[in-house]
Amino acid sequence: MRHLHIALWGVLPYLVLVLFLAGSAWRYQYDRFGITTRSSQLHESRLLRVASPMFHIGLLLVIGGHVIGLIVPESLTEALRVPESAYRANALLVGGLAGTAAVAGLSVLIWRRLSTRAVRESSTRSDRALYPVLVTVLVAGLVATLAGSASGDYDYRLGVSIWFRSLFELDPNVDAMRDAPLVFQVHTLTGMALFALWPFSRLVHAFAAPVGYLVRPYVVYRSRRPAPARALDGRPDRA
Amino acid sequence: MARPSLRKKGGAANGRGKAAPRRVMAQVAMVMNLDKCIGCHTCSVTCKQTWTNRPGTEYVWFNNVETRPGQGYPRGYEDQDRWNGGWTLNRRGRLVPRAGGRFRRLSGIFANPDLPELNDYYEPWTYDYATLTDAPLGDDVPTAAPRSLIDGRPTSVEWGPNWDDDLGGGPAHVANDPMLRKIGDGIKLEYEQSFMFYLPRICEHCLNPSCVAACPSGALYKRIEDGIVLVDQDRCRGWRMCVSGCPYKKIYFNHRTGKAEKCTLCYPRIEAGEPTVCSETCVGRLRYLGVILYDPDRVGEAASVEDDRDLYEAQLGCFLDPDDPQVAAAAEASGVPHDWVTAARRSPVHALINKYRVALPLHPEYRTMPMVWYIPPLSPIVDALAETGNDGEDAGNLFGAIESLRIPVSYLAELFTAGDEEPVRASLRKLAAMRAHMRRVNLGEPEDPSIAGSVGMDTDQMRAMYRLLALAKYDERYVIPTAYSGGSFTGHADHGCSLEGPGGPGMMDGDAAGEAFHAPPLVPAPSSAAGEGDGDGPRRVNLLNWNGHGRPAGLFPPRAAGEES
Numbered sequence: 068m069r070h071l072h073i074a075l076w077g078v079l080p081y082l083v084l085v086l087f088l089a090g091s092a093w094r095y096q097y098d099r100f101g102i103t104t105r106s107s108q109l110h111e112s113r114l115l116r117v118a119s120p121m122f123h124i125g126l127l128l129v130i131g132g133h134v135i136g137l138i139v140p141e142s143l144t145e146a147l148r149v150p151e152s153a154y155r156a157n158a159l160l161v162g163g164l165a166g167t168a169a170v171a172g173l174s175v176l177i178w179r180r181l182s183t184r185a186v187r188e189s190s191t192r193s194d195r196a197l198y199p200v201l202v203t204v205l206v207a208g209l210v211a212t213l214a215g216s217a218s219g220d221y222d223y224r225l226g227v228s229i230w231f232r233s234l235f236e237l238d239p240n241v242d243a244m245r246d247a248p249l250v251f252q253v254h255t256l257t258g259m260a261l262f263a264l265w266p267f268s269r270l271v272h273a274f275a276a277p278v279g280y281l282v283r284p285y286v287v288y289r290s291r292r293p294a295p296a297r298a299l300d301g302r303p304d305r306a
Numbered sequence: 307m308a309r310p311s312l313r314k315k316g317g318a319a320n321g322r323g324k325a326a327p328r329r330v331m332a333q334v335a336m337v338m339n340l341d342k343c344i345g346c347h348t349c350s351v352t353c354k355q356t357w358t359n360r361p362g363t364e365y366v367w368f369n370n371v372e373t374r375p376g377q378g379y380p381r382g383y384e385d386q387d388r389w390n391g392g393w394t395l396n397r398r399g400r401l402v403p404r405a406g407g408r409f410r411r412l413s414g415i416f417a418n419p420d421l422p423e424l425n426d427y428y429e430p431w432t433y434d435y436a437t438l439t440d441a442p443l444g445d446d447v448p449t450a451a452p453r454s455l456i457d458g459r460p461t462s463v464e465w466g467p468n469w470d471d472d473l474g475g476g477p478a479h480v481a482n483d484p485m486l487r488k489i490g491d492g493i494k495l496e497y498e499q500s501f502m503f504y505l506p507r508i509c510e511h512c513l514n515p516s517c518v519a520a521c522p523s524g525a526l527y528k529r530i531e532d533g534i535v536l537v538d539q540d541r542c543r544g545w546r547m548c549v550s551g552c553p554y555k556k557i558y559f560n561h562r563t564g565k566a567e568k569c570t571l572c573y574p575r576i577e578a579g580e581p582t583v584c585s586e587t588c589v590g591r592l593r594y595l596g597v598i599l600y601d602p603d604r605v606g607e608a609a610s611v612e613d614d615r616d617l618y619e620a621q622l623g624c625f626l627d628p629d630d631p632q633v634a635a636a637a638e639a640s641g642v643p644h645d646w647v648t649a650a651r652r653s654p655v656h657a658l659i660n661k662y663r664v665a666l667p668l669h670p671e672y673r674t675m676p677m678v679w680y681i682p683p684l685s686p687i688v689d690a691l692a693e694t695g696n697d698g699e700d701a702g703n704l705f706g707a708i709e710s711l712r713i714p715v716s717y718l719a720e721l722f723t724a725g726d727e728e729p730v731r732a733s734l735r736k737l738a739a740m741r742a743h744m745r746r747v748n749l750g751e752p753e754d755p756s757i758a759g760s761v762g763m764d765t766d767q768m769r770a771m772y773r774l775l776a777l778a779k780y781d782e783r784y785v786i787p788t789a790y791s792g793g794s795f796t797g798h799a800d801h802g803c804s805l806e807g808p809g810g811p812g813m814m815d816g817d818a819a820g821e822a823f824h825a826p827p828l829v830p831a832p833s834s835a836a837g838e839g840d841g842d843g844p845r846r847v848n849l850l851n852w853n854g855h856g857r858p859a860g861l862f863p864p865r866a867a868g869e870e871s
Contacts, residue, residue: 100563100565102543106545106559108418108421109424109546109561110424112417112423117417120417122416123416185424185456185457188458275543277522280522281408285403286514286518286519286528287524289529290529291532
């Protein structure tokens with residue numbers, strides 16, 4: 068078992084990280100045409116309009132929660148005199164709500180994908196691999212949040228978070244992860260599977276988040292000559 | 307020519323018509339003469355076979371022909387209260403996309419609230435042709451049942467891209483025409499009193515494109531050289547904002563690749579100086595292609611005029627007269643090639659829009675400054691006259707009918723001038739005058755200059771317009787300069803053909819130039835003609851002739867003296 072834990076929590080994360088980075092670079096270099104949301108809204112819009120924002124916004128909050136929970140050490144919140152009970156209540160309330168929204172949204176989206184024939188037809192092999200993993204990650208995470216916070220007998224900030232930060236010190240704290248409850252281990256493991264699938268599935272569209280749109284002029288001009296792409300100074304629109 | 311000033315608060319636009327433009331841009335634009343469209347759909351079919359005969363684009367028609375009145379394709383696309391396409395003025399009078407600014411768009415990025423569904427276009431289908439030959443022998447004649455091209459299941463065909471063609475379906479469908487609903491008040495749609503005409507539509511390649519403004523990825527762009535609006539397929543991420551942002555619904559979502567696609571104005575053909583496929587194959591010869599010069603600095607102001615009905619005049623105010631030497635000089639200073647300026651002078655589009663003023667924009671009220679314009683059809687009025695037993699080609703009768711017939715003029719005005727009937731009447735009067743004038747000529751009667759004079763033209767202009775509209779010769783309909791010299795030429799060698807260096811293939815010694823222009827070089831060039839353009843300019847090195855040994859001549863700058871290796 069010792070070797071298995073070392074393999075899972077000491078070696079695998081680095082393999083996944085390399086796959087994630089190299090795969091993303093490969094995808095960007097060789098399949099820029101394939102990077103898209105692969106939206107199926109054209110086929111079905113009624114369910115999507117409710118479920119998709121629910122899933123995505125829930126997921127963004129969940130990611131934010133992970134950043135806080137994993138990266139901010141307990142010593143910092145203690146120094147800022149955030150009471151442990153308030154921190155836990157917040158994690159339970161916001162995390163629980165966001166997680167529930169994401170799971171509910173994803174369930175509707177998957178049901179829609181299976182029941183609407185046109186949407187099912189447009190699903191790819193990578194979708195069929197991705198969705199089970201995504202469901203497992205989300206459900207395990209939600210159970211860990213609700214059950215863990217409710218019972219209060221495991222503080223992930225003293226276990227999983229320490230392991231996570233130790234990864235970046237290139238000195239993985241395998242013991243911290245070995246002592247974690249099973250549901251946390253499942254969540255972490257399937258989470259790594261998600262990152263491994265990321266570059267090779269539709270998840271890549273998250274990298275295309277169009278934040279540049281907020282600062283760009285409305286109308287884009289480009290020259291027929293491929294290089295150098297030179298924009299006009301001043302534009303017909305006055306945006 | 308004097309342009310009516312834009313009626314804008316403060317009169318900021320007044321008196322700018324004469325000033326020399328700071329910058330000039332060129333646009334390849336189209337005009338369609340609706341009087342000549344017989345609704346044969348040849349343009350649609352040839353376009354589809356060229357561009358959208360692929361999986362994922364089964365339902366896509368870059369070019370479609372609608373019967374008006376009718377709902378169009380996709381159904382009711384003109385109802386911007388529903389689709390929120392195009393631009394609008396916000397409370398402060400600033401031009402903003404109708405669906406909201408940048409933050410509102412991004413907040414709705416997970417599900418576009420304004421996106422048409424496939425059923426708003428139609429569910430594409432094919433037929434089980436194989437059963438016609440494979441069916442076992444029996445008493446029944448085998449049939450080819452329809453099958454959906456989306457999910458492969460048997461389907462019942464309930465709508466198509468031109469379902470209400472020729473007013474098919476009658477009042478039940480026609481009454482849903484958004485423009486007809488605007489005119490409202492008790493228009494009778496009974497067949498015997500109805501009128502119709504055909505409206506072929508492609509992408510408008512707008513001067514102020516709202517699809518480009520809506521694209522979060524910046525994948526959509528307007529080409530500087532010719533104004534064609536294109537989608538960069540490698541940068542499109544499938545956010546679908548352009549589909550709903552375009553008020554003409556001329557951007558389509560390829561459901562197989564997950565990318566936006568649109569009419570390209572057949573840019574590979576335009577670049578080679580050839581007309582688009584829809585123009586080339588138009589049996590009615592009703593399409594005109596040519597260059598229009600415009601002042602990009604006026605576009606924003608023109609698109610922001612307060613009253614929708616001023617937008618037509620405002621857009622005319624953006625266009626420049628290529629015969630004006632100041633404009634020509636500014637154009638060449640802005641990098642418009644000389645042959646584009648001369649093409650703009652011969653441009654049939656410039657003539658129909660600016661000189662004769664018979665062409666009108668489609669839905670200027672969307673504020674996108676569309677660049678595919680239409681000559682309104684006179685035929686419904688002529689037909690209405692003929693049905694009442696009058697001479698439908700007599701100038702007096704026609705002028706009277708244009709004034710008195712509420713339909714179709716008010717309907718045409720909803721399409722072309724945001725409801726302002728005067729420009730439509732003026733255009734129709736010119737067409738009527740041309741008919742009356744040319745009938746006298748053809749019947750050998752003496753010309754009556756008063757007919758031309760009554761619409762502000764002279765008999766020479768009448769004949770010229772007749773030649774352009776009625777005879778419509780190929781090389782007068784399509785005046786398209788090639789793009790080989792497109793862009794700003796500085797005369798540097800780095801823009802030229804890589805084979806054109808002295809000593810390169812196809813070139814010859816200076817002595818032989820007069821004798822054999824295309825002769826191969828008399829003496830095989832030992833190496834490339836590298837290092838042309840001494841001094842500061844960029845150098846060009848032809849590695850094709852390099853034998854792989856040593857240092858290619860000219861690849862590196864000449865060594866300084868005393869630096870020999």
